[in-house]
Amino acid sequence: MLWSALGEWFERERRALPWRATRDPYAIWISEAMLQQTRVETALPYYERFLARFPDVRTLAAAEEDEVLAQWSGLGYYGRARALRAAARLVVGELGGRFPSTRAGWLALPGVGPYTAGAVLSIAFGLREPLVDGNVQRVFARLFAVEGAQGSKELAERCWELARALVPSTQDGLRPGDWNQALMELGARLCTAAAPRCEVCPLRSTCRARILGKVEEFPGPRARKAGQVVRLEILVASRGDELVLVQRAAGGRMAGLLEFPTRELVRGRTAARLWPARHLSGLAPAPGRALGELTHTITHHRIHARVRPGRCECALAPPLRSCPPEQLSGLALTGLARKVLARLLSLTGALR
Numbered sequence: 001m002l003w004s005a006l007g008e009w010f011e012r013e014r015r016a017l018p019w020r021a022t023r024d025p026y027a028i029w030i031s032e033a034m035l036q037q038t039r040v041e042t043a044l045p046y047y048e049r050f051l052a053r054f055p056d057v058r059t060l061a062a063a064e065e066d067e068v069l070a071q072w073s074g075l076g077y078y079g080r081a082r083a084l085r086a087a088a089r090l091v092v093g094e095l096g097g098r099f100p101s102t103r104a105g106w107l108a109l110p111g112v113g114p115y116t117a118g119a120v121l122s123i124a125f126g127l128r129e130p131l132v133d134g135n136v137q138r139v140f141a142r143l144f145a146v147e148g149a150q151g152s153k154e155l156a157e158r159c160w161e162l163a164r165a166l167v168p169s170t171q172d173g174l175r176p177g178d179w180n181q182a183l184m185e186l187g188a189r190l191c192t193a194a195a196p197r198c199e200v201c202p203l204r205s206t207c208r209a210r211i212l213g214k215v216e217e218f219p220g221p222r223a224r225k226a227g228q229v230v231r232l233e234i235l236v237a238s239r240g241d242e243l244v245l246v247q248r249a250a251g252g253r254m255a256g257l258l259e260f261p262t263r264e265l266v267r268g269r270t271a272a273r274l275w276p277a278r279h280l281s282g283l284a285p286a287p288g289r290a291l292g293e294l295t296h297t298i299t300h301h302r303i304h305a306r307v308r309p310g311r312c313e314c315a316l317a318p319p320l321r322s323c324p325p326e327q328l329s330g331l332a333l334t335g336l337a338r339k340v341l342a343r344l345l346s347l348t349g350a351l352r
């Protein structure tokens with residue numbers, strides 16, 4: 001009953017997406033890695049570009065890390081891009097270029113968790129493997145009136161139990177990959193967090209939360225962590241016809257990505273430790289107005305950044321470098337640096 005209602009709806013309403021037109025585990029794996037952190041509409045152009053540049057696991061395994069990060073730049077969670085490359089190298093180096101066809105095999109790859117393993121195995125290999133992402137969790141929480149706060153272990157475990165019990169097998173004449181995708185599609189398009197459309201939902205007659213009149217109460221509200229506000233000053237410093245960039249240190253957050261010279265403001269004053277003199281002694285803000293203010297959120301940090309014009313008259317050495325403005329968008333920039341770039345474009349119309 002559940003499957004036939006959901007399956008018919010999915011057959012009728014499924015969006016034609018490029019990763020749904022293939023059974024290639026590589027392409028499906030890449031799409032799932034992107035979709036874990038962004039919406040379909042945002043992921044689409046990244047997916048097309050990534051697959052055009054790295055069409056198979058061997059090209060990804062052979063690529064330089066900088067190039068992979070550049071293709072990923074703007075999607076965030078850069079550790080995921082590094083893990084994709086590391087996993088590709090392992091598949092090529094140790095598995096002869098063939099992807100595993102078991103859950104244990106996928107879970108042994110860098111960056112692959114239960115969700116990705118379930119997605120690739122069910123969609124590409126047609127295996128009876130469950131998955132739970134944020135959309136599926138919301139659908140299950142409402143459909144079965146599952147107690148537990150969003151983000152809680154209790155809710156996650158109960159939803160995985162349901163997913164394992166409900167995923168069909170091809171022996172039932174049903175495709176497990178379609179079931180998993182139908183659940184995710186329902187969560188993304190009808191059973192949304194902000195405005196569930198129960199009146200057109202194929203599961204409305206069996207949905208516990210709807211029958212109880214408590215759709216808004218499932219899943220339970222997330223326990224909030226206080227967001228820490230960080231104030232930054234960002235320097236868009238010109239050096240001749242180029243702009244100055246800094247590469248983030250290896251081993252830290254967003255390691256290896258490029259950003260504009262940045263320092264933290266503490267109670268309105270600069271914190272020298274985040275504007276290291278040894279790198280930036282020749283850099284200085286130019287007199288005059290700021291280029292604008294930006295906000296940006298990273299995990300539990302809410303960033304307020306003031307963007308200032310600057311100049312640089314010193315010789316550059318790593319981690320500093322400079323780049324013509326028109327080439328910036330092709331580099332592996334942090335998400336905040338991309339926002340700065342967008343602000344520059346809006347101010348100048350186009351960067352030379």
Ligand code: SF4
Nearest residue numbers: 142191198201204207
């Ligand atoms: S009836 Fe409403 S709450 Fe229940 S699954 Fe459908 S959209 Fe979600």
